[in-house]
Amino acid sequence: MLAPLLFVWPLSIAFTHYFANNVANYPYDQALREHVAAIARQVKLVNGKPVLTLPASARALLRADETDSVYFHVVTRDGKFLAGDKDLPIPAQFTEKSAIPGEIYLRDAEFNGQDLRFAYTYLAETEMPKERWIVVEVAETTEKRNQLANKIVASVILPQFIIIPLAVMLVWFGLSRGLRPLTRLRKTIETRDPGDLSPIATRRVPEELEPLVEAFNEMLERMKKNVEAQQRFVADAAHQLRTPLTGLKTQAQFAIRESDPEALRHAMRQIATGVDRAGRLVNQLLTLARTEGGGEPAQQRHEPLDLALLIREVVEDWVMLAIEKGIDLGYESEGPAMIMGNVFLLRELARNLVDNALRYTPTGGHVTCRVLHNASTVVLEVEDDGVGISEDQAELVFERFYRVDDATTEGSGLGLAIVQEIAMQHDSKASLRPNPVGLGATARVVFAAWYPPPPPLPPPDDFSELYRQSPPLGP
Ligand SMILES: Nc1ncnc2c1ncn2[C@@H]1O[C@H](COP(=O)(O)OP(=O)(O)OP(=O)(O)O)[C@@H](O)[C@H]1O
Ligand SMILES: [Mg+2]
Structure with a gap:
């Protein structure tokens, strides 16, 4: 001042x-x-x-x-x-x-x-x-x-020599008093425990600062939820990893005691399967962590791509497995369907959906991957006629490690969580619904259609020349 x-x-x-x-x-x-x-x-x-x-x-x-x-x-x-x-x-x-x-x-x-x-x-x-x-x-x-x-000038200016320093002192006094709550707030925040995410009390905060403190508290609340989710995730992951590891150890101890070569081979095969399973789980955890954290540069780059083509490639990869399982795996599309997205992430998304459809459909079933598109959207559907999903499970299955039937089917419950994470990164939301007619479930992700930007307009023609040449309009 x-x-x-x-x-x-x-x-x-x-x-x-x-x-x-x-x-x-x-x-x-x-x-x-x-x-x-x-x-x-x-x-x-x-x-x-x-x-x-x-x-x-x-x-x-x-x-x-x-x-x-x-x-x-x-x-x-x-x-x-x-x-x-x-x-x-x-x-x-x-x-x-x-x-x-x-x-x-x-x-x-x-x-x-x-x-x-x-x-x-x-x-x-x-x-x-x-x-x-x-x-x-x-x-x-x-x-x-x-x-x-x-x-006259002197009689006006001279008092100012007293008034201005006085005003400065008063302003100084007023400002430091007025800013005292702010200093107090700063001290409260500075002396906080690093792990303390509880909201700041708004009781003694000046009125002007209340919205700021409230916004800050909201942010703390979100952070708290985030940290809790992370902690839960780490705990879950550790727990999930412990199960296959314990299994591996039991099988290894069993193999050590075994002397019959045939039984030994069987135990070793089981160990190999166990290692595969644990490896897959670790890979899924890594995928999820990477997708959530924004991922590597290659996973962040979004570019125009043909979703119909991408799904076709994924389906081709799974055909052999489907034949092995005796499931009819089909693919339908309406021609190129352009969206803005990341190839690696979308392939991962599709792989998880097809994997689920094949896994939860018994032999003799049908799985159809479909890419539909209209003026504004491109829809990916993976439809099966397998065990299906109930209305109240439809939301829950997208949670991490959530599995409907943990006893009789195999899996870690991370596939749909990964799908949802990737869909969110494409400003979309994945859903799994029971089929309206017949058996099975349909997984569905809706993307925004992408169109190439219009070419720059050609320079306007000079119409005046044209008007001059055209004959005058008769009555
Ligand atoms: N197409 C489907 N039909 C019926 N149920 C399904 C289908 N897809 C998923 N589910 C149910 O949702 C649950 C969660 O699926 P998710 O893909 O997240 O995990 P998972 O398949 O069990 O394990 P993984 O992480 O190995 O994929 C599954 O356990 C299954 O019960
Ligand atoms: Mg799955």
Whole structure:
């Protein structure tokens, strides 16, 4: 606040000076007018010639001023000297357009390096040509005026020397008092435990800061949820990993004790399957963590791609497995379906959906992958006629490690969580619904269709030429 004050101060001095001058001029101008009127009364026009009857005492009175020099002269309007102080400069021309005899005018001029203030009036008889009018002028140096103006300026500025420091002190005091709650808030936050995510009390917070603290508390709340989710995830992951590892250990101990080569081979095969399963789980956990954390640069890059083509490739990869399982795996599309997305992530998404459909459909079932598209959306559907899903499980299955039938089917319950995460990164949401007719379930993800940006418009044709050539319209 000091900077603007320091800027405003010189400005206020300049203004004060200007107005002080105006004020100081006023009374002295009045006196000068009276002088002019008095002298003008002593000038008589006899047959158009001026006759000055100024008594010596009057002249002495005119000179009697203590501080300023006073001069006067009588001249004709076109600049001929008639009487008074000879040295006083006569202007080349008195220039008022609508001068009226008897009226008093004011002007400023310089004389011998001194500023002079003039008051003058015209004397004329009727029928007298304008340039021969008589001008009576009284001039005065401006010492008194300057002194008065300076006094006014001083009486305004001097108190400011006391008022401004006082104002600064008061502002200082007020601001530091006003900011005290802010300092207190800062200390509260600074001294907080790093792990403390509880909301900040808004009781003693100033009104203006309440929205900020509330927003901050909301952020804390979200962070708390996030941290809890992370902790739960780590705990779940550890738990999930422990199961296959315990299994592996049991199988290994069993194999050590085994001497029959056939039984040993069987145990080793089981160990290999167990390692596969654990490896898959670790891979899924990694995928999920990467997708959530934004992933590597290759996974972040979104580009226009044909979803129909991508799904077709994924389906081709799974055909052999489907034949092995005796499931009819089909693919339907309506031609290219462009969306904006990431190839790696979308392939992962599709793989998980097809894997689920094949896994939860018994031999002899059908699985169909479909890419439909209309003007604004591209829809991916994976439909099966397998065990299906109940309405109340449909949302739950997207949670991590959630499995409907953990006893009889195999899996870690991460597939749909990964699918949802990837869908969210494509501003979409995945759903798994029971089929409206018949058995099975349909997984569905809706994407926004992508269109190439329109080419730049060609420069407008010059139609005026065309109009000129066309024949005029007849009636
Ligand atoms: N097409 C489907 N038909 C019926 N149930 C399904 C289908 N897809 C998923 N589910 C159910 O949702 C649950 C969660 O699926 P999710 O893919 O997340 O895990 P998972 O398949 O059990 O294990 P994995 O992580 O190995 O994929 C499954 O256990 C299954 O019960
Ligand atoms: Mg799955």
